[in-house]
Amino acid sequence: MSVMVDIRSVHKSFGSLDVLRGIDLQVRAGEVTVVLGPSGSGKSTLLRTVNHLEKVDRGEISVDGVLMGYRRAGDRLHELPEREVLRQRTRIGFVFQNFNLFPHLTVLDNVVEAPVSALKRPRKAAVDSAHRLLARVGLGDKAGAYPRQLSGGQQQRVAIARALALEPKLLLFDEPTSALDPELVGEVLDVIRDLAAQGTTMIVVTHEIAFAREVADTVVFMADGRIVERGAPDEVLSAPREERTRAFLAKVL
Secondary structure (H helix, E strand, O other): EEEEEEEEEEEEEEEOOEEEEEEEEEEOOOOOEEEEOOOOOOOOHHHHHHHHOOOOOEEEEEEEEEEEEEOOOEOOEOOEEEEEEHHHHOOOEEOOOOOOOOOOOOHHHHHHHHHHHHOOOOHHHHHHHHHHHHOOOOOHHHHHOOHOOOOHHHHHHHHHHHHOOOOEEEEEOOOOOOOOHHHHHHHHHHHHHHHHHHOOOOEEOOHHHHHHHOOOEEEEEEEOOEHHHHHOHHHHHHHHOOOOHHHHHHHOO
């Protein structure tokens, strides 16, 4: 399988705080990579650098062979204009921890908005697609509702449908269940499981260890801005080589 995401020597600091310290990671097309680690380890920042929501200080990231946020001229990288970065982002779906739905739009219009405004799709085609996507995430009967009328789990499933509406090459999930009540977590993870079964390329930051064991092709454990360990779920979660990984799993399992 081809490499969909290629992260090379990525560094990121906020002031004097080094958040990412030389990250190298490849994600193959059709695979699910789950990123685990304690709070403050750099997981969410790494995710945000993939679609250039955060600019890297050093290193580079390519998605489907395209350099994110920059163009290369000889040995130098030049930052792209914002409109070109936005165009690049349409190829990457991002599902946030806190849903980020537009409260003044119906569920249907939340899903329709990006294909129409960013991709200039005809509204009728976008609406037809949105209805199919809402049915796919189990919310076909909620098209006319507003986000405030939905549970957290339903809002997050709308957010997933919205991300899918752009037909992205890659889906990024930043702790998609951490803002949910425990009884609602399963309905969101079920949707992500279905996407994995259909061969969707995904990077998922989560604390859901059982989900990682079941769905991930690769598990990455991060601490202090570095990748400490990576491998198949059985290797990393059942027989970790690194003491830092063992200590983390002992606390969360």
